[in-house]
Amino acid sequence: MCSCEGSPGQIWHKNRKLKCLNLTTLNKHGKVYEDDQFGCMVWSHSETHLLYVAEKKRPKTESYFQGPETGLLADEEETIKTDKKEETVLGQQFEYYEDWGEALVRKSSPVLCVLDIEGSNITVLEGIPTNISPGQAFWSPNDTGLVFVGWWHEPFRLGLKYCANRRSSLFYVDLASGKCEQLSSNSSAVCSPRLSPDLCRIVYLECGVFGPHLQCSRLCMFDWYTKQTSVVVDVVQRAKEDGFTGICSSMLSPRCWSADSQRVLISCPQRCRKDLLVVDTSTGEVTSLTSQSEEGSWSLLNIHRDLMVVSCSSPNCPPDLRVGFLPAKGSESKMSWVTLEETQPQADISWQTLNFSPPPEEDNRQYPGLDFNAILLKPTEVTTGGKLPLIVMPHGGPHSVLVSEWYLSTAVLCKMGFSILLVNYRGSLGFGQDNIYSLPGNIGTQDVKDVQFAVDSVLKQGGFDEQKIAVVGGSHGGFLACHLIGQYPEFYKACVTRNPVTNLATMVGCTDIPDWCMVEAGYEYNTDIRLEPANLEQMLNKSPIKHVSKVKTPVLLMLGEDDKRVPSKQGIEYYRALKALQVPVRLLWYPGNNHSLSKVDAESDGFMNAALWIIQHLSL
Numbered sequence: 001m002c003s004c005e006g007s008p009g010q011i012w013h014k015n016r017k018l019k020c021l022n023l024t025t026l027n028k029h030g031k032v033y034e035d036d037q038f039g040c041m042v043w044s045h046s047e048t049h050l051l052y053v054a055e056k057k058r059p060k061t062e063s064y065f066q067g068p069e070t071g072l073l074a075d076e077e078e079t080i081k082t083d084k085k086e087e088t089v090l091g092q093q094f095e096y097y098e099d100w101g102e103a104l105v106r107k108s109s110p111v112l113c114v115l116d117i118e119g120s121n122i123t124v125l126e127g128i129p130t131n132i133s134p135g136q137a138f139w140s141p142n143d144t145g146l147v148f149v150g151w152w153h154e155p156f157r158l159g160l161k162y163c164a165n166r167r168s169s170l171f172y173v174d175l176a177s178g179k180c181e182q183l184s185s186n187s188s189a190v191c192s193p194r195l196s197p198d199l200c201r202i203v204y205l206e207c208g209v210f211g212p213h214l215q216c217s218r219l220c221m222f223d224w225y226t227k228q229t230s231v232v233v234d235v236v237q238r239a240k241e242d243g244f245t246g247i248c249s250s251m252l253s254p255r256c257w258s259a260d261s262q263r264v265l266i267s268c269p270q271r272c273r274k275d276l277l278v279v280d281t282s283t284g285e286v287t288s289l290t291s292q293s294e295e296g297s298w299s300l301l302n303i304h305r306d307l308m309v310v311s312c313s314s315p316n317c318p319p320d321l322r323v324g325f326l327p328a329k330g331s332e333s334k335m336s337w338v339t340l341e342e343t344q345p346q347a348d349i350s351w352q353t354l355n356f357s358p359p360p361e362e363d364n365r366q367y368p369g370l371d372f373n374a375i376l377l378k379p380t381e382v383t384t385g386g387k388l389p390l391i392v393m394p395h396g397g398p399h400s401v402l403v404s405e406w407y408l409s410t411a412v413l414c415k416m417g418f419s420i421l422l423v424n425y426r427g428s429l430g431f432g433q434d435n436i437y438s439l440p441g442n443i444g445t446q447d448v449k450d451v452q453f454a455v456d457s458v459l460k461q462g463g464f465d466e467q468k469i470a471v472v473g474g475s476h477g478g479f480l481a482c483h484l485i486g487q488y489p490e491f492y493k494a495c496v497t498r499n500p501v502t503n504l505a506t507m508v509g510c511t512d513i514p515d516w517c518m519v520e521a522g523y524e525y526n527t528d529i530r531l532e533p534a535n536l537e538q539m540l541n542k543s544p545i546k547h548v549s550k551v552k553t554p555v556l557l558m559l560g561e562d563d564k565r566v567p568s569k570q571g572i573e574y575y576r577a578l579k580a581l582q583v584p585v586r587l588l589w590y591p592g593n594n595h596s597l598s599k600v601d602a603e604s605d606g607f608m609n610a611a612l613w614i615i616q617h618l619s620l
């Protein structure tokens with residue numbers, strides 16, 4: 001089955017098209033959701049019905065001043081499509097509908113929809129509490145009802161993208177009675193419920209509400225028949241003796257169960273490597289299927305009857321596809337993979353992982369003894385006596401991580417002759433919960449100093465041209481790039497930033513995640529918070545704009561017109577400050593692009609301009 005806006009959904013049996021339905025013109029709901037936050041398209045166990053998520057149908061609206069002619073035309077059109085005249089409400093066509101923020105614009109009130117394939121009939125589910133937005137749904141055992149994640153949307157919606165910390169719970173709605181039951185805790189955030197092949201248990205991820213936007217999760221299991229919930233793997237504060245750092249993943253693979261419904265597979269970062277882990281649900285024991293393999297990162301794409309399909313890549317080797325059978329419990333070390341299509345390691349790129357302990361004066365008093373790491377890529381061949389230019393790249397988030405996998409842009413920059421340092425400062429995912437908690441309240445200092453410490457340590461290795469260092473970063477990575485050029489004004493010779501956070505105090509009122517600004521500035525957040533001047537002062541003091549008067553580095557800003565996360569005014573505020581200071585600055589403006597600047601024309605243009613900006617200002 002596939003479905004696109006305004007185009008037919010098709011149902012196929014082997015090589016035969018059985019049916020073609022246009023879900024939206026049946027006029028039971030709005031646009032069908034295709035995102036991975038709410039969206040789903042799931043067969044019932046009987047294969048007679050399909051479950052999906054769509055935007056709730058809105059009333060047809062008309063202006064108070066609608067001319068009789070236009071009104072008549074519009075009505076006639078609708079009558080042809082729906083075969084019945086719809087009621088129209090007056091004066092509501094400018095009504096504001098909240099949405100779920102960045103990358104989920106116009107997604108406001110999702111509804112669960114069931115298509116009866118034989119009868120081509122759509123039912124929009126009733127019985128779901130009106131203060132809940134449902135998504136990630138699937139059929140319960142025996143098709144008696146639907147299980148779904150419900151996100152609370154009162155008193156208002158906050159951005160969901162990259163924010164697994166939104167209050168949400170697992171629910172069951174019974175199809176016959178319409179009764180809705182809450183299956184998980186009332187005060188956590190959950191995602192990725194996955195039903196076992198024997199239809200007896202559901203595993204899902206759970207973490208705290210508000211606080212860091214992504215955190216270490218608990219793996220929980222709900223027994224369908226006993227109605228008992230257990231914590232299979234708990235949050236890990238610090239790395240365990242065997243090196244396990246916890247589950248820092250915002251999504252489980254759509255299929256993740258072993259055939260005997262005893263074990264669950266999870267790919268998630270362990271320090272800067274994405275490993276494939278097997279969890280025994282009866283003991284909570286976690287075993288890595290990949291930690292003994294060559295370096296690189298692994299992603300689970302699918303598992304069916306214990307046959308796994310994975311992809312594996314490293315910073316100098318593009319992803320390949322591998323298959324392998326999950327070994328019996330206790331024999332995980334015997335895992336063997338068959339590569340379906342080999343990819344060629346790029347001989348001209350070498351890379352290594354570097355571990356750092358911050359100097360004693362930078363140790364975090366509340367969370368002492370934490371470390372961090374970085375990945376260094378270098379061109380293999382360096383001309384004799386030649387010294388390498390260095391591009392420093394801290395990630396965004398800030399609770400995110402750069403793992404040892406293939407990144408096209410860094411590989412290309414390395415092939416152009418640059419060495420690249422990807423820094424996982426304290427606060428990154430994959431190092432345990434304490435590492436994450438150490439950063440809120442300390443942004444603009446701890447993260448900035450960690451990055452600079454990593455750069456200084458790398459320079460001590462020798463072989464780098466200290467006059468040719470650039471810094472590149474997006475979002476919170478852009479926040480760090482702007483901080484670094486402000487706090488180390490002689491050091492960086494070029495700076496490129498994508499949608500950077502430049503001033504938390506001006507961002508808090510207009511971003512889709514005001515809680516992020518509060519939490520990262522060191523405050524607790526709740527929805528009825530009233531900002532005091534002292535809060536805004538602290539936010540300003542932690543922001544790059546505070547250091548702008550010291551900046552000398554030429555800056556290239558790349559901004560997305562439709563960014564809801566870090567609105568483009570953040571970049572413009574910094575641009576104006578640099579212009580006033582007569583620091584060289586150029587602004588690239590990408591209409592129709594959001595926070596990620598990932599439309600093909602924006603991404604390709606951004607890469608070319610970034611590379612040329614660095615070449616120009618490093619005098620290469």
Ligand SMILES: CC(=O)N[C@@H](C)C(=O)N[C@@H](C)C(=O)O
Nearest residue numbers: 162213396397398474475476
């Ligand atoms: C939670 C979040 O979106 N934070 C932003 C400020 C950010 O840094 N985003 C990262 C993930 C990005 O690269 O866009």
